[in-house]
Amino acid sequence: MIGGAATFAHFARKLEGERIEARAIVTTITIDPERCLDEPLPPAWRTIGMVDLLSDAARQELVRSPRRSLHLAQLAAAIADALPQSYPRVMRAQTAADAWKAVSNAHRFASRHEAALSALDIADKRTENEPALAYDRAILALARAITLRELDRPEEALGVLDDARETFREYGDAQQIAQCDLV
């Protein structure tokens, strides 16, 4: 059951609780994320809060260590793709797309642009059947445009950006529109 104000407040509380629980775990994982890729996943890690913090950690590690960032993002993606079905489908799709975007960013920072585009293809697939995820698709389109520009494919980048800019305009998100203008 996903309707009603009380249910949404409950969900917000649940997600916040998951993030609090995940914080200490992710701090430990960040020291050596590659090791965690080769150990079975503890069931308690299979939460959206855990995926969110791993994806955040991957973004934070981008400059310091793209390799560590990639391992954190891969862990996030593996958990996201196996989240329990007790989460609403739309949240699982959004979380998985965000994790795969983190994988894409890690590849892009290491100049592996083709791998970055492949990871974005996977992220796009996660959101493609969800009418409510237009904003997330636009975020992915922006990431794709940045990657295409770095690949020196400006015309494709501009084509992708037009749709994203239009979506951000409809959502009234001036910050993301400015990001589009910077590409």
Place this chain on the structure above:
Amino acid sequence: MSVHAFPDTRGDHEIAAVYEEHFDLLVGIAVGRFRISHADAETLAQEVFLDFLVNAARVHDRRAWLVGAIYNASRDHLRRARRIEPLPDDGPDPADPRYARVCEQWPAELAAREAFARLTPRCQLALRLRYIEGHTIPSIAKLLDTTKRYAAKLVTRCLGLAHRRYCGREAS
């Protein structure tokens, strides 16, 4: 995550208030402007709120964001609805052939999921990319940032592990 935008216990009341303030408006837009049925409009509005929960930290103007979201969701819903053709009323109504052997199939599927869940994250990624997403070994190697040779070995080893766990020949 959204909940950063609604810190502490006041957050509960705040998110409930955002929902109550906008829910009818979003349903009204989907029904009034896009002629979507009330039931579908409510589902879309709820899904928009779920996405809002996840994105709230970067939302500056909640009303504009939510209205933009329901416009986009409604348009997308209509695009999809146009692609769906209703079955003829007098046509045959055979059962979905996938359910013909459901008694054997479901336990096997559950066991396979259990075996998969007990694999390492790297194995789960490799097998999902290979057998669910349909990626080639070179593509998997690229995504995992490894050599083609290692990627091939990884897929074979992980498939073997999954098979052994599925058959219950390995304790953990």
